Amino acid sequence: MTEMKTEIDTLVIGAGQAGVAMSEHLSRLDVPHLVLEKNRIAEAWRSGRWDSLVANGPAWHDRFPGMAFPECAPDSFVAKEKVADYFVDYAKKFHAPIRTGVEVLRVERNSGRAGFTVQTSEGVIEAQRIVAATGPFQKPVIPAIAPRSDRLKQIHSAEYRNPQQLPEGGVLVIGAGSSGVQIADELQRAGKTVWLSVGPHDRPPRAYRNRDFCWWLGVLGMWDAAASQPGKEHVTIAVSGARGGHTVDFRALAAQGVNLVGMTQAFEGETVTFQPDLAHNIARGDASYLALLDAADAWIARNGLDLPEEPEARHFLPDPDCVTHPLSELNLASAGVNSIIWATGYVADYSWLQVDAFDEKGKPQHHRGVSAEAGVYFLGLPWLSRRGSTFIWGVWHDAKYIADQIAIQRQYQSYQTAPHS
Numbered sequence: 001m002t003e004m005k006t007e008i009d010t011l012v013i014g015a016g017q018a019g020v021a022m023s024e025h026l027s028r029l030d031v032p033h034l035v036l037e038k039n040r041i042a043e044a045w046r047s048g049r050w051d052s053l054v055a056n057g058p059a060w061h062d063r064f065p066g067m068a069f070p071e072c073a074p075d076s077f078v079a080k081e082k083v084a085d086y087f088v089d090y091a092k093k094f095h096a097p098i099r100t101g102v103e104v105l106r107v108e109r110n111s112g113r114a115g116f117t118v119q120t121s122e123g124v125i126e127a128q129r130i131v132a133a134t135g136p137f138q139k140p141v142i143p144a145i146a147p148r149s150d151r152l153k154q155i156h157s158a159e160y161r162n163p164q165q166l167p168e169g170g171v172l173v174i175g176a177g178s179s180g181v182q183i184a185d186e187l188q189r190a191g192k193t194v195w196l197s198v199g200p201h202d203r204p205p206r207a208y209r210n211r212d213f214c215w216w217l218g219v220l221g222m223w224d225a226a227a228s229q230p231g232k233e234h235v236t237i238a239v240s241g242a243r244g245g246h247t248v249d250f251r252a253l254a255a256q257g258v259n260l261v262g263m264t265q266a267f268e269g270e271t272v273t274f275q276p277d278l279a280h281n282i283a284r285g286d287a288s289y290l291a292l293l294d295a296a297d298a299w300i301a302r303n304g305l306d307l308p309e310e311p312e313a314r315h316f317l318p319d320p321d322c323v324t325h326p327l328s329e330l331n332l333a334s335a336g337v338n339s340i341i342w343a344t345g346y347v348a349d350y351s352w353l354q355v356d357a358f359d360e361k362g363k364p365q366h367h368r369g370v371s372a373e374a375g376v377y378f379l380g381l382p383w384l385s386r387r388g389s390t391f392i393w394g395v396w397h398d399a400k401y402i403a404d405q406i407a408i409q410r411q412y413q414s415y416q417t418a419p420h421s
């Protein structure tokens, strides 16, 4: 899109939704900048997700404020390719200076002069400021308990594409956040025998009293909550936009034929053991579900809204046998399990960013994305400023704040003392 420059004020690394949002706000404030992307714009939405994935939030919600999804009903759930196309079109709309196919290999602070030296796959760039927009979900994590087995096909959810990719036989899906539950559901519907290992999770209702949960979290101020509750930082949210969107209901999954098990504990030979926590994890998910219904009811009452009552939302199916009599272990060979999908999340990788902005565990140190190292900014991280920070619309607001901070710093730097008269 633009010629590579060797000197730039602000260099944004990554052109996912975070990088595109950052570029929009920097453009608005006339901050000279360049975005480098090692693949294509919004690559994660194209090649880093399974084939049938649709956005978890409705089209009216999971988007930037400046543009609606073309030809999509507001309440529909947009297919992943269309989400990627959206960011490409969005970037074109304001002529975002994005250079694709260029990887940033190393960033180092200059010594004795301002700014950073950036090694890229296409040469060296000098930048005054760096925005790391390389994504919250960079490196798939498979826990160390994964068995060493030539017999089992093991993949991370990041590599899962469709049921045909797996060998014949049963599948153990480990992790029941949005990815794990959707993949387990898809595999079971494709005729596979599925075991789903369920850990702690929140599971909001897809919709309640005629409003999607995205709307409820918005009006209740929960997307904007500034910090997660202690102990709940890593609790995954199980939601799904698949098949028109539905509430993730573990009892319904069990009734459909998915075998629920507790957290996966260990593997020994062909035997996998599970923690005795399935009922507890499901009860905890139910509690989060009911708490949102309660908050919604209270909000409706307080504001005198005329939204239809929905008492049936509080009726649960009976606990299935796999919950009341949970499996403590499973022999994978005897059960015919030939594959394992690890839906166990991701970590960030900032090995390319050699600056003083990380704690001893390698975690970025920042306040709302403004890092401990002057001139370095982070965007798109979980809870960067709020619950919504990793989501499409949330990152747009974080990018706005960071662009403001950059403009403020540029103003200080451009200050000149008045000439003596």
Ligand SMILES: Cc1cc2nc3c(=O)[nH]c(=O)nc-3n(C[C@H](O)[C@H](O)[C@H](O)COP(=O)(O)OP(=O)(O)OC[C@H]3O[C@@H](n4cnc5c(N)ncnc54)[C@H](O)[C@@H]3O)c2cc1C
Pocket: 013, 014, 015, 016, 017, 018, 019, 036, 037, 038, 039, 040, 041, 042, 043, 044, 045, 049, 054, 055, 056, 057, 062, 102, 103, 104, 105, 133, 134, 135, 136, 137, 179, 352, 379, 380, 390, 391, 392, 393, 395
């Ligand atoms: C399965 C799944 C489903 C999701 N569904 C939704 C949803 O429905 N709604 C929603 O709002 N959010 C959703 N999210 C969360 C989030 O929106 C996405 O993860 C999104 O891709 C994050 O955008 P990002 O720009 O922060 O990071 P990314 O999309 O990961 O973009 C970062 C970019 O940086 C590039 N990059 C990395 N390192 C370098 C380097 N060294 N040099 C140059 N370029 C580099 C990468 O190639 C990548 O394109 C989902 C996440 C997952 C995992």
